[in-house]
Amino acid sequence: MDRRDFLKNLSLVISSGALAGGLSSSAWAMIINKDYDTSKHLYGMGVNIDKCIGCGRCMQACKTENNVPNVPFYYRTWVERYVIKTDKNVSVNTINMGIDEPSDVFVEKDVLRSFFVPKLCNQCDHPPCVQVCPVGATFKTEDGVILVDTKRCIGCRYCIQACPYGARYLHPQTRVADKCNFCYHRLVKGLLPACVEVCPTQARLFGDMKSFASPLGRFVRMNKVHVLKPSLNTDPKVYYANLDGEVN
Amino acid sequence: MGNILKKLPEQAVRIIILFVMLAVVIFVVRQFILPPSLKDTVLQKATATEREAAKDVQYAGAQICAGCHEKQHDVKAGGYHRDLACESCHGAAQKHVDNPAEVKPSSPQKRDYCGYCHNYNSSRPTGFPQINPVTHNPRKACIACHNPHNPTPPSTPGSCAACHAQIERAKAASYHTTITCTVCHTTPEKHKTSPRTVIPGKPDKREFCGKCHDKESRNSKGLPTVDMDTHGEKYVCWQCHYPHTLGGI
Numbered sequence: 001m002d003r004r005d006f007l008k009n010l011s012l013v014i015s016s017g018a019l020a021g022g023l024s025s026s027a028w029a030m031i032i033n034k035d036y037d038t039s040k041h042l043y044g045m046g047v048n049i050d051k052c053i054g055c056g057r058c059m060q061a062c063k064t065e066n067n068v069p070n071v072p073f074y075y076r077t078w079v080e081r082y083v084i085k086t087d088k089n090v091s092v093n094t095i096n097m098g099i100d101e102p103s104d105v106f107v108e109k110d111v112l113r114s115f116f117v118p119k120l121c122n123q124c125d126h127p128p129c130v131q132v133c134p135v136g137a138t139f140k141t142e143d144g145v146i147l148v149d150t151k152r153c154i155g156c157r158y159c160i161q162a163c164p165y166g167a168r169y170l171h172p173q174t175r176v177a178d179k180c181n182f183c184y185h186r187l188v189k190g191l192l193p194a195c196v197e198v199c200p201t202q203a204r205l206f207g208d209m210k211s212f213a214s215p216l217g218r219f220v221r222m223n224k225v226h227v228l229k230p231s232l233n234t235d236p237k238v239y240y241a242n243l244d245g246e247v248n
Numbered sequence: 249m250g251n252i253l254k255k256l257p258e259q260a261v262r263i264i265i266l267f268v269m270l271a272v273v274i275f276v277v278r279q280f281i282l283p284p285s286l287k288d289t290v291l292q293k294a295t296a297t298e299r300e301a302a303k304d305v306q307y308a309g310a311q312i313c314a315g316c317h318e319k320q321h322d323v324k325a326g327g328y329h330r331d332l333a334c335e336s337c338h339g340a341a342q343k344h345v346d347n348p349a350e351v352k353p354s355s356p357q358k359r360d361y362c363g364y365c366h367n368y369n370s371s372r373p374t375g376f377p378q379i380n381p382v383t384h385n386p387r388k389a390c391i392a393c394h395n396p397h398n399p400t401p402p403s404t405p406g407s408c409a410a411c412h413a414q415i416e417r418a419k420a421a422s423y424h425t426t427i428t429c430t431v432c433h434t435t436p437e438k439h440k441t442s443p444r445t446v447i448p449g450k451p452d453k454r455e456f457c458g459k460c461h462d463k464e465s466r467n468s469k470g471l472p473t474v475d476m477d478t479h480g481e482k483y484v485c486w487q488c489h490y491p492h493t494l495g496g497i
Contacts (some may be wrong), residue, residue: 036301038297050373051373052373053365053369053372053373053376054369054371054372055364055365056364057336057364057365061307061335061340064306064307064339064340065305065306065307065340081371082371083370083371097364108370111370114370114371115371115373116371116372136289136292139293139296141293141297147293147296147297147300148296149292149293149295149296149299150296150299151285151296151299152286152292152296181300184297184300184301185300185301185302185303185304185305186305186307188301189305191305191307191309192309192310194306194307194340197307197309197310197333197335198307198333198335198336199336200329200331200332200333200336200365201331201376202331
């Protein structure tokens with residue numbers, strides 16, 4: 001074999017490799033769900049603070065639906081209880097959803113304002129967690145949900161640090177990052193996220209921002225809405241109505 | 249080819265062989281062993297999305313229960329719990345939908361469960377029905393009196409404290425302790441059965457408080473008094489003074 005033959009053979013090998021690669025990437029079209037078109041949706045959630053009674057049913061439902069360890073500390077969604085005293089001292093606690101004891105009777109003195117704030121992943125349009133992932137395991141889908149590829153994630157926790165909302169945690173069993181994904185497996189089947197499903201007072205609303213008539217469309221038209229930490233330009237898709245200025 | 253190899257020193261040939269073997273190994277691994285989703289971002293996202301979408305659903309959704317449990321659904325649709333999903337109390341029921349005969353959803357019987365929503369908590373929005381579990385029929389199951397599918401009070405409450413225990417206790421420690429609720433609040437009879445649609449009244453005139461707290465008043469002996477003409481002219485008294493607490497300010 002002279003040099004010319006060698007180069008010829010080499011180029012053949014390389015082109016056949018590229019061809020094989022090209023074929024495999026076009027084959028994925030078969031995998032995607034036939035009944036569900038990601039480009040037709042853009043999901044968001046509305047939270048009405050004035051309606052939240054802090055019962056914690058959303059937290060419990062989330063754990064049940066998404067196989068989150070049923071102990072405090074690991075949450076995909078959680079509810080914070082804000083108590084602002086007359087001396088302007090603010091205390092914030094994640095409510096006890098009744099795992100270890102039933103909900104208490106809270107009577108405090110000198111309360112100026114007090115309310116509950118449900119929190120979850122804000123499914124940012126410019127997500128800091130996606131930017132920092134060193135292996136590309138977390139990404140934004142076309143319908144606006146941030147997902148974690150559990151097979152690709154190496155559990156380095158960089159995204160957990162990067163999230164300004166504290167929405168991520170390291171799953172103690174799988175050892176990979178876990179977070180709210182609007183119950184993506186329910187959305188593709190046309191169901192609501194589990195937390196919205198069980199919310200007794202409709203403090204949580206869910207809808208498609210590409211649909212004018214969706215509950216969320218109505219929610220953002222009829223309320224003065226706010227997002228958490230707007231100064232970070234993360235462009236969240238969780239909208240809060242009647243949010244207090246102390247909440248961040 | 250043979251000529252070139254002969255001209256090269258032996259150690260160089262060995263290195264070339266090593267590199268060629270390495271290239272072959274990399275090629276084989278990349279083409280045949282690595283899954284395609286590891287090489288292509290689009291494919292990776294698609295597989296990860298698909299894997300997420302394929303997960304099992306636990307909560308069956310609000311629509312499906314009425315198909316079989318029509319009676320309970322109709323009762324619930326007419327009551328205060330009409331916006332409450334069945335699964336909020338009965339728990340995740342997809343397994344029950346898949347296999348109705350063998351898997352039965354839970355049914356909370358204890359007082360604790362209702363308390364998640366209805367125990368008094370100062371952070372809850374005003375007007376949401378709450379009780380103090382210590383004073384409200386302790387040791388009795390909620391469902392002994394209230395039908396959870398249509399939870400109206402079984403009998404009209406005997407005293408205001410049955411629902412407004414918090415205010416009652418605050419008032420008991422205030423200067424207004426001897427004044428009954430109905431002295432200041434007009435309480436329509438229907439408030440007892442439809443507490444949120446028919447609400448009691450509050451004094452809407454300054455003169456009402458002035459009956460005792462005006463310095464000209466005949467009843468004002470020993471009480472804090474103000475000159476009603478100059479003190480807080482355009483406001484009703486309770487807009488500034490909270491009459492239920494100690495000191496009242």
